[in-house]
Amino acid sequence: xxxxxxxxxxxxANNMTLNEGVSSLSLSAxxxxxxxxxxxxxxxxxxxxxIFAELTVFAIFFFCYSWMHSHNIxxxxxxQENLHPIAGLINTVALxxxxxxxxxxxxxxxxxxxxxxRYGLIASVLLGMIYVVTKLWEYGELIEAGFNLSxxxxxxxxxxxxxxxxxxxxxGLVILSIMVFRLNSLNTASLSETEQLNLESSASYxxxxxxxxxxxxxxxxxx
Amino acid sequence: MFDVLxxxxxxxxxxxLGLILLTLAAIIGSQLHMEHDVLLTVVxxxxxxxxxxxxxxxxxxxxxxxxxxxxxxxxxIIVPALIFAIYFSS
Numbered sequence: 321x322x323x324x325x326x327x328x329x330x331x332x333a334n335n336m337t338l339n340e341g342v343s344s345l346s347l348s349a350x351x352x353x354x355x356x357x358x359x360x361x362x363x364x365x366x367x368x369x370x371i372f373a374e375l376t377v378f379a380i381f382f383f384c385y386s387w388m389h390s391h392n393i394x395x396x397x398x399x400q401e402n403l404h405p406i407a408g409l410i411n412t413v414a415l416x417x418x419x420x421x422x423x424x425x426x427x428x429x430x431x432x433x434x435x436x437x438r439y440g441l442i443a444s445v446l447l448g449m450i451y452v453v454t455k456l457w458e459y460g461e462l463i464e465a466g467f468n469l470s471x472x473x474x475x476x477x478x479x480x481x482x483x484x485x486x487x488x489x490x491x492g493l494v495i496l497s498i499m500v501f502r503l504n505s506l507n508t509a510s511l512s513e514t515e516q517l518n519l520e521s522s523a524s525y526x527x528x529x530x531x532x533x534x535x536x537x538x539x540x541x542x543x
Numbered sequence: 544m545f546d547v548l549x550x551x552x553x554x555x556x557x558x559x560l561g562l563i564l565l566t567l568a569a570i571i572g573s574q575l576h577m578e579h580d581v582l583l584t585v586v587x588x589x590x591x592x593x594x595x596x597x598x599x600x601x602x603x604x605x606x607x608x609x610x611x612x613x614x615x616x617x618x619x620i621i622v623p624a625l626i627f628a629i630y631f632s633s
Contacts, residue, residue: 361607368611372618379622386626390633405570412566420559423601427551527602534593535623537566538586542573543630 362426363521371528374488378532381484385477385539392473399474400541402467407458408541411451412533415489418447419530422496422523429519432510437519438503441496444526448493455486478540485532492529495522558600565589580631587627594619 361368389396425440462468462475469479499522502515511519569589572582598615599605605612 361611362603372614375618375622379618382622382626383629386629390629393633409566409570413563416559416562416566419597419601420555420562423555423603424552426603427555524602527597530601531594531597531619534597535590535626538569538590539626542569542586543583 363524364517367521367524371524374528375532378485378535381477381481382535382539385481388473388477389539389543395472396474399467399472399478402462402465403478403541404458404461405541407454408537410454412537414447414450414454415530415533418444418451419527421447422526426520426523429511429516434503434506434509434511437511438500441500441503445493445496445500448489448496451489452486452493455482455489481536482540485529485536488529488532492522492526495525498522554600558596562593562596565593583627583630587623590623591620594623 421440421443425437425444428436428440459479467475469476499519502518503511506515569586572585572589577585595616598612598619602615604615
């Protein structure tokens with residue numbers, strides 16, 4: 321039996337536990353293990369397949385952007401001069417910090433503190449909102465100055481690639497907000513294994529969004 | 544167990560600070576009017592380093608099965624390397 325099959329079996333067993341109505345089950349000893357002692361994939365296998373599918377799509381966008389930049393250097397440099405590097409920096413710092421607070425939330429969950437887990441997630445959502453507001457401001461400034469998707473290849477790639485990433489941030493914020501509401505409605509002192517798995521899946525998705533910005537940021541604002 | 548978790552929290556904080564400093568270093572580097580190839584190399588190293596820190600510590604993939612960790616690290620190294628190779632060739 322492969323590791324993936326064993327993992328699927330493990331997830332099915334978790335769902336069966338939920339179906340049997342034991343949603344208030346406390347974390348087992350294995351879930352309380354420190355991260356360095358864990359040997360499983362954090363979160364659900366399906367989420368990781370989705371994450372790698374998304375990473376592949378973004379890789380194609382990054383290659384296309386770089387290729388167009390290398391063949392239209394003057395156009396891209398002129399376009400980059402109209403961007404706001406400080407906005408890019410604020411967004412990057414906000415998402416890195418948000419990723420950090422999500423990682424803390426997962427750590428608190430493993431420690432068994434729902435209250436601190438909830439605070440970590442709320443902080444992450446608020447930091448993500450900073451990204452949303454700053455990005456909308458930046459889009460507004462560019463559109464007001466007369467730049468849009470059809471201006472030239474630079475703006476087409478800029479709006480398309482950053483817009484696609486922006487949509488992922490919005491989806492991540494919705495997922496994290498759902499996790500906050502789920503934690504609010506819990507009556508137990510600690511997370512069930514299913515909720516722990518959901519939290520780790522949400523966190524993994526949010527880290528992916530952060531990772532993508534780390535590659536996107538130098539392409540758009542630095543180089 | 545709580546000592547281990549406390550150490551993990553400290554590790555997360557140190558990595559977060561490192562990521563912020565690396566981001567600032569990339570911005571400062573771009574303002575120093577370095578040679579284009581030098582700037583590309585510096586930014587490539589910074590980007591790959593930040594990606595590996597996120598995969599290792601924030602995503603906690605170091606403890607995951609090796610195939611998943613290997614896939615993520617391959618992505619973090621190969622994709623930026625190809626992107627910067629395209630920039631180098633221009």
